[in-house]
Each structure stands twice: as structure tokens, then as C-alpha cells.
Amino acid sequence: MRETYKFAMQAIALQNDVGGAWESFRYGKIVWHNYRGTDDKSTVAVPDAKVKFFPTGANIFHKAQAPAERFEFVNTLGQESYSWMVTDKDRDMWADVEMYEYPLHVCVQPKALRSGKIK
16 A cells, blocks of 8 residues: 555645644545554554454444443442532532543444454
């Protein structure tokens, strides 16, 4: 793909912004993302010289909601988001509003996920 793209009309993009961290470019009806993963390179990452493919707009990922991490939400269905106020119990002078979400994205068609390697 790299050699083919080098001689394509879109190759001007290679000379501009493509190649930096978090950059993307389009070629062959595919959007290629330079995905770096997490800082520790192990939690969520795509290994060097590997690629992952998945179709977009095909509704193969569904979002499930987990309940909040508080006792009052144990054994309840997950909500889209949770918010509450943490108040100053000693002086009653301030309040901190907190908001949380606990989504889990589930692939309902795992055979649609593909991987490959870069040579």
C-alpha cells in the first residue's frame, strides 16, 4: 500500500501532515489512522507493524452501560450518565459537581474485525 500510495495523486498528503502521531489519511476507500494507544503501550494498543480493520457505519458495535461505582447503584441497570455533587462537609462553603459514564462497546459481529501486518 505504501509504494502504491507514493505514486498516487493523493501522495501530496504524504509530504504534508501524514505520518505524525494521531494523523489520518484516506486511500482506497479506507481511512488509515496512526493509532498510538495508551502511554504504557500495553493496555490499549496496536503493536508496531500491525494493522486492525473494522467497517464503519455498519452498526456492528453496540454500547452497553454499566452502573456507577457507588453502593446506591449496586444491582441496577446502567444509565447513560451519572452526576452528583460532592459538598464541603466541614465548612459548607463549596460543592464540586462530578459526572461519570461507564460505557462498554461490544462488537456484535466479531468476524467483521480483521487484522494484518505491515511489511
